[in-house]
Each structure stands twice: as C-alpha cells, then as structure tokens.
Amino acid sequence: MINEVYKNMLGGKSVIRELSEYATERGRKIGYENVFDYSLGNPSVPCPQSYTDEIIRMHQEDNPMDIHGYSPSLGLPGVRQTVAESLNRRFGMDYETKHIFMTSGAAGALSHAFRCVTRPGDEILTFAPFFPEYTPYVNLSGAALRVVPADTKNFQINFQAFEEMLTDKVMAVLVNTPNNPSGAVYSTETIRQLADILYAKQKEFGHDIFLISDEPYREIVFAGADAPYVSRFYDNTISCYSFSKSLSLPGERIGYVAVNPRATDADLIAVMCSQISRGIGHNCPSSSVQLAMARVIDETSDLSVYETNMNLLYNALSRLGFEVVKPGGTFYIFPRALEEDANAFCMKARDYDLILVPSDNFGVPGFFRMAYCIDTEKVERSIPVLERFVREVYGR
C-alpha cells in the first residue's frame, strides 16, 4: 500500500509555484513581457563562459572514462580538495579534504546535515522569515522545525524570542544569510551574539548544538553589506552551499557540506554523510559537473544585475511609502504590505499583472516577497505599474 505520509503531502501545493504557473498562463494571453513576474527565485544571468568552455574542452579532450566514472560517495577527492582550498583562501579557514562532502545542491547538503546532528524527535530552530521548503526538509528527516518569530525592524535575529525557545531539546539551529526572503545579511554583531548564546547553552545543557548555515546566496552581497563567514564564529558549524546562484547552474544540482574542522567529531561528519546517502539515494552530483565547477570555483556569473535591480526597487518602494528593509544581498526584497492581509494585497496586485508572493508561507504575516532576478528593463517598466496600483487601490 502506498505510504500515506507522502500521499498526504500532495495536497500542499506551493504558493510560489502556483503564482509562477499563473504568471506563465497569463503571459500566454497578454504576452510574457507584460507580466511582471516577481515570483520565482531563478537566476536570470547565464553561467560564466569559462564553465561552458571547460565542459566543452573536457568532453573534447579528456578520456570519457575519467569524466564519467563513479565518484566516491563523498565526491571526487580532487574536487573536495579544491573546495577546501577555495574556502580557506577566501575566508581564512583551515578545511581539509576530509571536511568536505559534495552534494546535490543545498537541498542535498541540508538533508545530510540535519540527519547527521539530530535524531528523530530532536528540535531544530530557525528564524522567520524562512525558506518554506525547510519544513518538509526537516520533517522528513524525523526532527521537528520550530520557528523563532522575526525581528521585523531589520530582519536580524529576535534574540529574546530565540533564547526563550532554545531549550535542551534543540540540537541544531538553522540560519540562512544572506536571507531568502528578506534579503537581509546577518551582521558580524548578530552572528557573534548568536555564537555567544550557543556556546553558553551548550555548556548549560551539556550537549552540542550545531549551527547549520544555509549559504546559497553567499556570493550575492551588495555594496556596504557586512557579510561575515558564519563558520568563523562558532566551531560546531556545518556550512551548506550550492553553486545554483553563484554560477547560475540550478539544474546541475551541485553543492557541498563543509564541516568546521573544530566541530565535535569534525573528522566523522563528512563520512557519516556518505553513510546517510546510502539510505536516501546517492546524492553525489554529476562527475562531469564536479570537475568543471572545480576549474571555475572562484568565479561567478555577472551578478551585478541583482544589485542594480535591488536599488531600483528599493528606491521606488521607499518613495511610494512602503516600509522596507534595504537588502544586503540575494535577489529578494521583502516590504510590508499596504494592508494587514498580505494575501489580499498580493491578489489585488495581480490585477495589475504584478506577481508578488505573500509572506505567510515564510513565517511572517503582512509582508510580501519580490524576486528581482529578472531583466532590469522589466524592473524599470514595472515601477510605474506599481505606482498606479498603489495610487488606485490604496490612494497613495
């Protein structure tokens, strides 16, 4: 008999996905250029030409048996070493190959990290607003996700609420900075305070509390943002990364887990991941993609469009009287809606072909997310429409 757990999940369709499907449908009717689709967080710039060149060169020159051979379940050793060296060079860490586990994107990285450091029934804390997929990711690992309410002033951490929820059942804390959906980047001060609390609570409870740092937007940081490397501040940190945004390769499913060398059992965690992958279907990314990525690891796509778009939208939204925190990174902005019910607000915006995502799914009511990974030309054209919407519906 089929498993009811997964069958019952079929009803819960993603709001983001539904809005994106609506936008596509609407685009078919009125022309896609007339739909201002801010729903989906898909990179809007191509991968670096160097990645494409490397894939072509490799397939032209190298032995197919070397390109397409089995990767050990931890990932190709040379690729893992390249990842470690890149992180050490860029962030002053001292990872070794044994601390790196190659994964099928950040989703794969998180699913391994959760299983490594929690047992069924343990709690994982995260902070609103948060990526809605964290809920199934955590639930299906057997742990329980609890969400600390947002600090809506600046989308840093609501430390009072955090300390109240940080009981001895909590085995891991999950952070996402730069943050989807708020665009906020945790400051050095925020991360330092978080680390101090975790160190104190580890001592008090007599057990480890791991910090799982989800970092797919690490490379998309804007001028002036203070964007420290999380793992430098807290030993028990597991960093989860994806090249989906930095190299614009979301479909290639490549990322990694990087275990802080000073974490408890640091030498075991990556090999434990390789045991976990035996149970959940081998998550290793494509061997050829691993090899090509390693050759361009310190490059990125031209990410400048995201900052251009952010500034256009931030200025327009501020001018129109929205309460909005200026994003420090990502390709999201998260203003407060002009009425309490964000769903109603977004439905009214839809009548203007502005596709905005209400915030309820992100664990905060009353806001909306705009994913501005679209052409700048379109952002520019959307601003007068936004103005008209705000004037006609809300009299501003």
Add this chain to the structure above:
Amino acid sequence: MINEVYKNMLGGKSVIRELSEYATERGRKIGYENVFDYSLGNPSVPCPQSYTDEIIRMHQEDNPMDIHGYSPSLGLPGVRQTVAESLNRRFGMDYETKHIFMTSGAAGALSHAFRCVTRPGDEILTFAPFFPEYTPYVNLSGAALRVVPADTKNFQINFQAFEEMLTDKVMAVLVNTPNNPSGAVYSTETIRQLADILYAKQKEFGHDIFLISDEPYREIVFAGADAPYVSRFYDNTISCYSFSKSLSLPGERIGYVAVNPRATDADLIAVMCSQISRGIGHNCPSSSVQLAMARVIDETSDLSVYETNMNLLYNALSRLGFEVVKPGGTFYIFPRALEEDANAFCMKARDYDLILVPSDNFGVPGFFRMAYCIDTEKVERSIPVLERFVREVYGR
C-alpha cells in the same frame, strides 16, 4: 550530538571496496597490468560518441539558461516523455509522462520506490544472491529487508522458500534481473510464476504487494538469454533504472522510476516521489545530463566486450572443474568456490594477484564473484594464472 545510527555504520566497510583498494595498492607495487582485478562493477567501455557530441553541441549552441535551469523535481517533462516513449516502443508498454520520475541513478530510484510503497516496519523481500547495498538502502527507509535463500542450481527463484516468507507483513518484493552478482537472468517462466504468486497473495492478504524491479543491467543480455521486461507480467510493478551501465555514465548519476500504468495509484506514485525528494535532498539528476541522455536514449556503449569476456571465463572455469551457472547477462559470473569457506578461497587467490570477491556479502556462502568489466586481453592473461592457482592450491 551526532546521530549514532550513521556513526555506527562507519565500521562496516565494504568488502568489495577493501579488495579494490588492495588491488590498487598492489598495482602500485608490481604494476597494475599484473593485478587481475575482478572486484569492481565499473563499466570498462566509454560512453557512446553520440553522447559526447551532444553535450558539446548543446554547450556550444544552446542558451545556458535552458541547459542549466531548474528541472522540476519530477525531471524535465520532455525528458520524461522521451523515457516513456522509449519504453513503450521497446517493451510494448503504455507509459505516459506522469509515470516517469527522473532520479540520481538506480540508488535514487530505489530509495524513492521503497518509501512510496512501504511504511516503517513493513517488510521487503529480496532473493539471494543480492547486491549488498540493498541492506542500507532498505534499512534507512525504515522498512526491513528479508532475504529469500538462493536456488544455487540456476539462480532463478527458490519459490518454496519465497512462499514461506511471503507473509502479510510483506509490502514489496525486490528483484534484480539481470542479476548482480550471479549474472542470471530471470526467465519468462520465473517471472510469470512470481507474478502468479503475488497476485494470489494480494488477494489473500487484501492489500497491494509491489514488485520493485532493479534493472541497471537490462541492456547487458547475452545471446540466447530469455530476458523479458518484468513490468509486463505484474501490474503493481515499479521499474528502477540507471544509465550507468548502458551508456557507461556511472558518475553522471542518471536513472528513473517507471510506474506501471495499471498499478494501484499509478497516477500518484511519481508525484509522491517528488514529495519524498523534498525530504531526502533533491535527487533530480543534472539538467544537462538529462537533456543529452534523452538524445541518445536508445543507444548503448559497445557492450560486446562483456559477452566476449563472459565466454572466455565461463569456458575456462568449466574446464577447470568449477561448478558455475552460465550468465545470461551483466558483467558478473558467480562460480562455487573450491572450498566451503569462500573468504579463505579468495584470500588464497589473492596470493596469485587474482582479486575475487567472496559471496558471503551477497547472501550466499561458498561462492565468489568475478566482475569481468575489464579488458579482454587481461581476462586472457588471467586464465593461465587461474589454472596455476587451482593446480597448486587445490591439486586440480
């Protein structure tokens, strides 16, 4: 605290992996050409040139945003359709796109299939000899694997033992034909009898029993073998496939789940897989690999070397007095050892630089596996060594 379940798995190193590492180490000392390494089931022929050409063409000509964009979690719709059409054309099935779920190889396919049709505590039956990784694959899904003893006469099914073990706790039966490690291919008669029993027991127990068919060796079938498509015989069949062997792309991690359109809830199973993948880390294969594979789906690598090698070894082993069933497919052969303790036998062979895998791990004592996915020239040179080993150690 780190999870003891996975930590405790770290002790259990794979015998096959250890033997392969020994062979590599030994090769460094005496020259790799002097080590007859029959340990690992890695394809020994390159992927088709057409696959390489397609990857190059795609990266030269197509829009990177199309090649590397997010694939829906079920897989790219056009690719799923191509898989369905290929199976329909080749095996007279009537799959639709909705019955296909793209996976990270056969391991990914199996991990989804197990979770779809069992709940924690349910039993899955499989047949000795069997691929040892089935144990962690099943255990970590929460189900329990039970193994039906082998029919060592011909490595078809021991139906008497099967019927005794087929209680109402069994929710799925896992078959692997062509079989790793025996090389046996289940005949039409075997599959028909299996299906008859399953249909009768479904009726008796009043619940579905799914047949999970692991088919990575489906394309490696030798002259004269009767190799029917399993799903044609039993409606509740989920086929799990990998292109690792047929296209020699093991590192690319690409395969699929194909749900028989007449299975119970056939229209739900693939979408349930996409829910399962939210919990175990997105298993979708690389988008570019999906696209290139779909262009060469009905091709294979030049697989003829495996049959050549099989015949050389089968003839030599028979001549030397081994009890051995002639393989109908795969790149494995599974003779009875010349003493009861297969481990002792294989250790003695190792002194002749013959790397053979003892059968205990495959659920049958007293046999050994040879993976003959190596150059024919090396198989030829290994035969006099095998003769000398058998003569000197066993006086034959």
